[in-house]
Amino acid sequence: MTEEDRLFGLSGKMTTGSPMNLLSTHNGILLGSKLAGKLHMTIGDMVTATASSGAQMRFRVAGIYEFGLAPVDEGKVYMSLSAIQQLLGRDRDYITDIRIRLKDRNKARSLAAALGRQYGYRADDWATVNAPIKAGNRIRDTLTYVVSFTMLLVAGFGIYNIMNMVILNKMKDIAILKAQGFARKDITQIFLSQSLAIGISGGLLGLLIGFILSYGLARLPFPHDDYMVIKFYPVSFEIRHYLIGAVFGLATTFLAGWSPARKAARQDPVTILRA
Template identity: 30%
Template sequence: MIRAWLVLAGVAFAHLVVRTRQTLVATMGVAVGVGFFLAVSGMMSGSQQDFIRTLVDSAPHIIVRDEQRSPGLQPAVTAFKGAAVQVRGVRPKDEVRGLKDWSAMLDDARALPGAIAAPSLTGGVAVRFAGRTEAISLNGIDPRIEGKLIKLEETLKGGTLADLLVRPDGIIITRPLAQRIGANLGDTLVVTSAAGVLQRMRVVALIEPDARAGFYAGDNTAYGLLRTAQVLFARPNIVNQLHIKVADPEQADVEAKVLEGRWGYKWESWQERSRDILNLLVVRNVIMYAVISAILLVASFGIYTAVSTSVADKRRDIAILRAMGFTGQDVQQIFLVEGLVVGVIGALAGFALGTLLLEALSRVPLSINGQPLELPLDRGPLQYAIAGAASLASALVAAWLPARKAASVDPVDILRGAA
């Protein structure tokens, strides 16, 4: 069996060597297709992985809010349930906001393997400085834990989260917000909440938008100490959010649903918050692989042409092989081997070309807001495996069509015609 395969491979190699120029062109076509496949897929996949990593790191994996998944029924509706009664002008029941039994919920969340959880009180405030007023969202946090949940510390300039523990009246704002109101580090802002409480807070650090850090909450977001926020919002010992980081971000959606069924509040995972974006990424992947598959499809035409020409030129040789005892399947395998050899050599050359293209892309100078940025690229083995498998599959399909035609050649008709 092995000897028979060696004979078939020897005949296939002889055909390829005789037609060196055409073999080289077909091989280069596969190499270019595989190389650009790796470059495009590496760039697109790398940017997607970097974007998802930013989504995961820019906010807690799970956020618990003081609201229900579905709004509760009003008392007027439940009092006359199923009756032919229509109630008009009833004042809706006001709900007391804030998480009930939040300390027990926090302990339950921390019981998850490898989980980190922290309470938070978030609300809208107005900050005023030098006659300028801006509406922002103030997050009252525990600085000792919040820095482990999100990559906030890496974006701070001029201070750290620990400064909030030293100065309970401290506030951390974004640099764009500071520029709009004309404030700098150490300046004192007048902060007013919806409860009518006014408090002077000192800027202890600035959040610098930095694409390399993988985190940015938004221009109108600020951070302060949890106790200070509770005083400012006139809600002592109350929190309206829990921030949770789990060991495996991919399991955040599953764990959020389990805990939501247990406690009833809205446990929102990062997948749920980013559902529309993730769906767009799926569409983007379909378009990407369709385009780069078309590149390989074009390259496979070179193999089809090379094998078809070889079949046409070797019809007499095929007849002689059949007369010597080679079966139609043997002949078909010869030309399949030709296509496979071209595909393998082209894929290996394409790997080298793709690696060079990825290296060149990594050296392209990019910047965002004046800060250098390295293009995220995926150079993992999966991309090479996909490119190699796709090139070999297209090579076999392109060679199979003319190989099947070669297998159906009638040696008697060809030899008789030659005579």
């Protein structure tokens, strides 16, 4: 039970009792919250478990847990290994599967193949077992990046138009600067720095507003669902998402300001002053 608790963090999922009660209670059992609700069970009550062979045993409820997933909370229970072996009429060597938690999940596929070859048993990695969930996450992430990139691209065109308008309004100032000896690279740096200033200030403000809105969404109650028990909208606050947004924002700003800045640097001061 200690290893199961370390693997899945069962202690943090308990609504009543503790996983350790399973070891201190004779023929103890841990029920999911939905299953306990259907059976009208609470801690200390007795429940009868029936095996496929027809054998029956009485168990005392030692605790109730809630993972927030209806299939788990409704169809999974925890018993001691010796008790389930006795219920199924098996010897003490009988087990069905062993679960291994890795520090690096990316090594799961290669390790599963190596264990299967070494021991001759079937070994499935987490990506194979949860392939539909992984595929759904990949589609969701791809759509998120596409939408984000499109928004940044639109913002880049906005900055590009702003810089073009600034250059048109500053033509005489550009001519005066070049007449005073400013080189092309100096003019480019002036307008490119202005573009980057717009991008950096806008990016920081966008990250701040995005964080505030995300935090507000994370505190918004999630609609009740019989298949999934979630109290609030799940929002990820990983730092890499903010870093990716900042890098893309700076890159878009730089590219949007580079062309107008080069255009300003190529202007002929004589032509401008004659106009």
